[in-house]
Amino acid sequence: MLHCDAARIGPVVLLALLLGGGPSRAAESGQAWQPIATAFHVHSSFSSGSDSLDTLAEQAKADGIGAVFLTDNLLLRFEYGLFPLRDVLRRTVTMPSVLEAGVGRFLSSVGEANLRHPGVMLIPGVEAIPLYYWTGSVFGKDLTMHDAQKNMLVLGLRSEEAYAHLPVAGNRGAYEYGWWTVVGLSPVLLIVPGIWLSTRKVDRKVKVGWTFMVVRERRMVPGIVLLSLAGLLLVNNYPFGVPTYDTYDGEQGLRPHQHLIDYVRERDGLTVWSMPEARDFHQFNYGQLGTVTVRTDPYPEALLATSGYTGFGAAYQDTITVTDPGGIWDRALLEYARGARDRPPWGFGEIAYHTAGSAGIYLHQVQTVLWVGEQTPAALLEAMRKGRMYALVRTKEYGLKLDDFSLASQGNGEEAISGETLHAGPATAIRVRLSVAATDGRPRPVPVLVIRSGRAVASLNETTPFRVEYPDTAPAAGEMAYYRLLIGSPGNRIVSNPIFVRGQATSPVTP
Numbered sequence: 001m002l003h004c005d006a007a008r009i010g011p012v013v014l015l016a017l018l019l020g021g022g023p024s025r026a027a028e029s030g031q032a033w034q035p036i037a038t039a040f041h042v043h044s045s046f047s048s049g050s051d052s053l054d055t056l057a058e059q060a061k062a063d064g065i066g067a068v069f070l071t072d073n074l075l076l077r078f079e080y081g082l083f084p085l086r087d088v089l090r091r092t093v094t095m096p097s098v099l100e101a102g103v104g105r106f107l108s109s110v111g112e113a114n115l116r117h118p119g120v121m122l123i124p125g126v127e128a129i130p131l132y133y134w135t136g137s138v139f140g141k142d143l144t145m146h147d148a149q150k151n152m153l154v155l156g157l158r159s160e161e162a163y164a165h166l167p168v169a170g171n172r173g174a175y176e177y178g179w180w181t182v183v184g185l186s187p188v189l190l191i192v193p194g195i196w197l198s199t200r201k202v203d204r205k206v207k208v209g210w211t212f213m214v215v216r217e218r219r220m221v222p223g224i225v226l227l228s229l230a231g232l233l234l235v236n237n238y239p240f241g242v243p244t245y246d247t248y249d250g251e252q253g254l255r256p257h258q259h260l261i262d263y264v265r266e267r268d269g270l271t272v273w274s275m276p277e278a279r280d281f282h283q284f285n286y287g288q289l290g291t292v293t294v295r296t297d298p299y300p301e302a303l304l305a306t307s308g309y310t311g312f313g314a315a316y317q318d319t320i321t322v323t324d325p326g327g328i329w330d331r332a333l334l335e336y337a338r339g340a341r342d343r344p345p346w347g348f349g350e351i352a353y354h355t356a357g358s359a360g361i362y363l364h365q366v367q368t369v370l371w372v373g374e375q376t377p378a379a380l381l382e383a384m385r386k387g388r389m390y391a392l393v394r395t396k397e398y399g400l401k402l403d404d405f406s407l408a409s410q411g412n413g414e415e416a417i418s419g420e421t422l423h424a425g426p427a428t429a430i431r432v433r434l435s436v437a438a439t440d441g442r443p444r445p446v447p448v449l450v451i452r453s454g455r456a457v458a459s460l461n462e463t464t465p466f467r468v469e470y471p472d473t474a475p476a477a478g479e480m481a482y483y484r485l486l487i488g489s490p491g492n493r494i495v496s497n498p499i500f501v502r503g504q505a506t507s508p509v510t511p
Contacts, residue, residue, distance in 0.1 A: 008396055027455075032376075036067060036380070037064075038367060038370055039364070039367060044493055046097075049094050052095070054116065057122060058376075061117070066121065067122075068120065069155060069368075071126060072126055074129075076100075077170045079092045080145075087236045088236045090414060091188070098163070103164045115220065116271070122332045128153075129151055130152060130257045131147060131169070131246060131252060131256035132146060133145075134250075138289055146295060148294060150296050154270070155381065156268065157268075162269070175240045182242070184240035185240055185381065188230065191226075194226030198220045199345045200219070242243075244256070248445065258306050265309075272389065273303060275350055276299050276322060278297075278316070297329060297423055304328060307341055307342070312348035313347075313348055316349070316401075317352075319394070325451050326455065330371060330453075330454030331346050337453065342499075344498065349392050364396075365395075368389055369391075370383040383419075388497075390494055390495060392493070393490070398440040401438070401439060402496060405499070408431045410429040410430065416499050418499055420499060422501040425474065428474040430471070433470075434448070434487075444463065444464045444492075445463055446461075447487070448486075451486065453482055478505075481501050484498040
């Protein structure tokens with residue numbers, strides 16, 4: 001049954017066909033796009049994953065996945081130190097990471113694995129922690145580490161140095177140097193008096209019988225104290241720089257995350273908010289030191305409070321509400337449509353893969369399906385940058401395929417797919433077209449929600465394979481609207497990226 005806003009868009013025309021449609025065509029270039037299934041947010045044995053690059057490539061090929069976007073942890077080093085000697089009196093927990101292995105080694109290993117497995121593309125990237133911070137204290141037995149899972153995925157940086165200097169918690173390659181460098185080096189001034197005191201000879205009168213004699217001796221203790229203090233302070237202050245955001249300064253909002261977004265954007269990379277509605281909560285008992293809590297609360301509001309990022313996890317194996325009609329994603333897209341945001345955020349499918357079967361997760365279960373003109377890493381990254389993709393959650397038995405999602409103007413014949421903008425004269429008739437099939441070829445009942453500018457305008461119940469055309473009209477001149485789809489149920493679901501339509505005074509003429 002179909003439910004729609006009839007007063008605004010008029011009657012709905014549905015064409016249910018037995019055959020799904022083929023790939024869409026881009027509005028700007030006339031290029032025929034082909035879908036490629038990818039696994040996005042994958043960890044290898046370079047960091048917190050257990051599979052080698054070769055194993056991942058082989059598994060991807062077996063699962064029909066054309067590309068694996070590696071997002072190995074850039075740095076997994078967590079520290080807590082006691083003031084004022086935090087870098088001396090500290091506890092450090094370190095796990096394998098890209099920085100520990102070496103960025104150059106990581107990138108070259110991915111390149112070599114690609115040569116061994118030409119049928120699957122491995123594309124390097126990292127998962128980064130912009131900032132974790134501490135509250136409470138060891139002495140109060142209420143020490144808490146916050147936001148160690150409030151992470152961003154970074155891809156597409158063009159150099160080893162760009163990855164090595166990412167401004168994230170604990171990365172000394174991103175430290176800032178200035179007046180603090182001078183202060184940090186100031187204990188050097190204690191070395192000279194320390195050496196002088198430890199080598200200085202002091203005359204002392206000693207009574208021997210009825211007379212006195214002068215004894216010349218060294219009093220080394222003051223000098224050794226000064227030298228030891230200088231050494232201790234220099235070790236504590238090394239490497240004589242400071243992080244932009246300190247883990248001991250408490251909650252600092254989203255400034256560290258925006259800083260990372262800006263850094264990556266300036267270098268033409270991509271940033272993706274990872275699983276914004278997931279949560280993390282663990283407690284560890286350290287006996288007389290009390291309980292240490294590690295927690296990350298959901299952060300969907302970050303999608304509205306930051307700008308310039310590429311996208312966010314819109315489909316993963318957890319509860320997700322930001323993609324609901326009128327939710328946070330729609331609010332961000334509407335900001336873009338009104339000109340209050342310079343780029344729209346795209347939705348990604350995140351598998352968050354570490355080990356096959358861990359937490360019930362397998363490589364094929366969550367995918368980001370990209371529409372590309374050629375199967376190269378550059379083409380895949382460009383599709384992500386432009387939003388030519390949809391997110392997919394599937395079961396072991398089958399998944400859904402979005403064979404077509406496009407917007408067409410009946411005035412000039414222009415077409416657009418996800419991530420693109422259709423231009424049409426005011427009130428020009430347009431059609432939303434979608435085609436869905438099941439990977440096993442069987443008839444599957446599928447609910448479909450058509451969302452226009454944050455509002456659900458059609459609710460369909462179809463059986464695969466099917467094709468639907470939904471009529472509407474373009475917005476007024478100078479205004480922008482968009483369409484996106486929610487298809488299926490939580491276990492088998494498609495989350496499309498939006499197609500925009502802008503009304504203009506004169507409908508463009510197609511050459």
